[in-house]
Amino acid sequence: MQIARALITRLITTLVTLLGAAVIVFVVIRVVPGNPIAMMLPPGATDADIDRLKALYGLDKSILEQFWIWIGNVVQGDFGMSITLRQPVYDLVIGRLPATLELSILALLIAVFLGGAAALTATLYRGTKIEGGIDVAGGVALSLPDFLWGLALILVLGVLWPLFHISGRVSPSLGFEFGSNFYLFEALARLQFNVVGDLIAHMLMPALALAIPLAAIILQLLKQSLKECMHDDYITLARTKGYSESSIILRDALPNAILPTLTLIGVQFTFLIGGTVIIERLFSYEGLGNMAIDAVINRDLPLIQGIVLVFALLFTLVNLVVDMTYAALNPRLRHA
Amino acid sequence: MSFLSIRDLNVSLANGAPLLRRVSLDVAAGEVRALVGESGAGKSMIGKAVLGILPRAAKVTGGSIQLDGEDLETLSPKARRQRIGARVALIPQDPLTALNPSRRVGPQITDRLVDILGWKRAEAEARALELLEEVHIQAPDRVMKAYPHELSGGMRQRILIASAFAAEPKLIIADEPTTALDVTVQKQILKLIREMQQRHGTALLFVTHDLGVVSKIAQSLTVLYAGKVIEETDIKAFFAGPSHAYSRALLAATPKYTDPDGSLTPVPDSVIQAVEAEIAAFDAGQMGTVRA
Incomplete structure (x- = not known):
């Protein structure tokens, strides 16, 4: 009820x-x-x-x-016709949305993994040079915006040391027929690991560019919350029981420290989705953001409206998910 | 043979400021020793040094802590941690903050048994239920599934006491376990600790600043001032008349329940000056030994 x-x-x-x-x-x-x-x-x-x-x-x-x-x-479900592309806006947007979703989610996962691991490591080694090093790395990561990270990655991993593809979403030479527009998800589900590899080689740099600043923000907030938790009495009590520092951090401190970070990730994830507009352009990635720029340049009014509505819907959904996770993780909010 | 034997323990801050000054202290098996002193006298520091939970800024700079004849300082950090987890337990000061708010109560009682001592989960849970009944908690199976915020302060302290006795430790360090509670609850909790201690035959190091509490629970007593042991005696002798002037003043400063309207007698300045001079002389002597 x-x-x-x-x-x-x-x-x-x-x-x-x-x-x-x-x-x-x-x-x-x-x-x-x-x-x-x-x-x-x-x-x-x-x-x-x-x-x-x-x-x-x-x-x-x-x-x-x-x-x-x-x-x-x-x-009535009719979003109009694109003026420049002369196709229904609905089809265009739905066709491109999976590409952007896959990129954003991959970037989010990378950011949570990098930021979380860095925060936990810094907490474990607090007061040592390792913490200092992680702080410096976090500061550098935060001081550049995503598109500059994109350019730096292209220079290093695309040009000087060409490990990854600098443009597009998939190599046409693979000749792989996708049944949906969720390429990465589909390739994983169909266990086509060479295709997965190719997709990742295309997505990794844009995803990293989006993830690095977010990872730094997660690192800073989570580390701060963890540090505060480490002074709490239940942590001291766990120490007297014989637990190691690392298991105390993971089992006792992390669940209590993670809530503010979770809210922050929600807010920042919407910024990250916004960031895909420029990053997709930079890497010629065939997503919604890339299409949005073309639509704005061409003043394609119905298309712009459609894209913005989808972004708005996405943002509200993200916030809903964050609120639900918050309630699930914090027992004090559950019965309220 | 005492179970806990502390010899000449020095604890100092990183800048060299001493927190404990050559403290020696024994707790025999099954004995209840009270550790009294003003705030900042270092009484909690002793317990923390034994448990290995000194604040990061404080370091043991000398002396030894022996547990059942084994010098803790010679053990590896891991071995030391597990030895303490198996044989010593802490009843913390503030029950409101000593339980993890995001975990259910049950696992917080059983975790030491399962993770450190290798019990089976079902056995540990049966043991926890038994202990919760022992500390007079009604519907223990429901309490096991509750989160700490759903329980009162008195309940939580009972749970922490049950948890402390879970592994049948030889020694329990109670760090002002009643200070954070209502006066009425204080009395029940004190009675409970006494009752549990007697039933399990556990040695107890009871840290407090309340001499009224000491008379009810302890057999022996150590008075601390500025991290130095001022007097060590048994309870009868202490309440009959302490030998050190500071202890006498401390006893005189305790409010009397028999005379609630009587004015409080603070420790006189002359006594403070005398004991400060004693500490200064002690420090000077320490400097001498270091130089020699």
Whole structure:
């Protein structure tokens, strides 16, 4: 009963958030200078040509009217046609979404693994040179934005020491036929490990570029929380029972220290998904973000709207998952 | 033959400031020894040094700690940890913070038995249930599944006592176990510790600043000032009349339940000055021995 009510509340807030995002993007892309008509017509088009095209795309109507038509269609599942690609927005977005999801999730996993391992190691060796070294590495990782890490990785692992592919998502030379757009997931499920290897060789650098700054943030917060926990009385009591430092950190400190980090990962994961826009461009990775940049350059209004809605939906879902995990991990919140 | 034997134990901070000054102390098997002193006298430090849980800034700089004839300082850190886990237990000061908030109570009692002493889980759980009944907890099977935040402070201290006795240790160090509790609960907990100690024949090192508590539980007593043993005696002799002026002043400063309206007698400045002079003289003597 309580859970049902919480879910309904959550659903309503999600809808309101999505509507807000829809309104903002709809208005903003119509208010900023530049419009799709100007991008489509050759130089020297007459005013009459412009008016004809505007009427064709409904751009002669008021913003309110346009919004009403669009939102009415969206509710029925019709996101319109892309102006430049001349395909349904829905198909385009759904086609590209798996690529971005796979990249973001891989980046998140790398970040959690790197940041978590570094924080645990630093806690185990606190007060020694190892902790100092990890702190310095974390500071460096945090001081550069993801796209600069991307460029640095391309230089080192793509050019100087070409271990990985610097562009694309999969080598066409493999000639592998995918049945879905979740390439990595599908290749894993079908146990095609050479394909998995090729996909990873394409995804690793963009994923690392996205993961490194997030790993540093996770490291700093988790290390701080762990350090505070290590002064708690139940840690001291566990020591008197005969447990080693490493098992105390993993079993007693980590579950208590992880909650703030979890919230942070949720927030930062949405930033990471935002970061895919530039990173996908940098690595010519065929994802949603790369398509978003093209859509903005071409003022492809329906496509921009569709992509932004999907991103907004993704963000609210991530927050929902974080809240649920939080309740699952913290016994004090469970009965509240 | 004493079970715990501390000889000339020195503990200092990294900057050399002494926390314990050549402390020697014995606890015989089954004996209850109280360790009293003001805040900062170093009474908790002794227990921490034995248990190997000194704060990072503090280090043992001399002396020996023998457990059942075995010098703890000669053991590897791992062997030392496991020896302590098997034979010594701690009843902590604050039951509200000494249980891990994200773990159920049951595993926090059984973990030492299973992970360190190699018991089977079912045996350890049966033992935990038995102990919870022994510390007068109703519905022990339900309490085993509870999280600490669902239980009161008194309940949690009972659980910690049960946990301390779980592995039948030879020695329990109780670090002001009633200080954080309500006065009414204090009395019950004290009675419980006494009762458990007698039933299991465990030696007890009872750290407290409350001389009223000492008279109820201990057979012998060590008075500490500024990390130095001032007086070591048995309870009867102490309450009949302590030999050291500081101990006498400390005893006089204890509020009397028979005279609740009586004004408190602080330890006089002259006594403090005398004992400080004694400490200074001791330190000077230490310097001499170091130079020689």
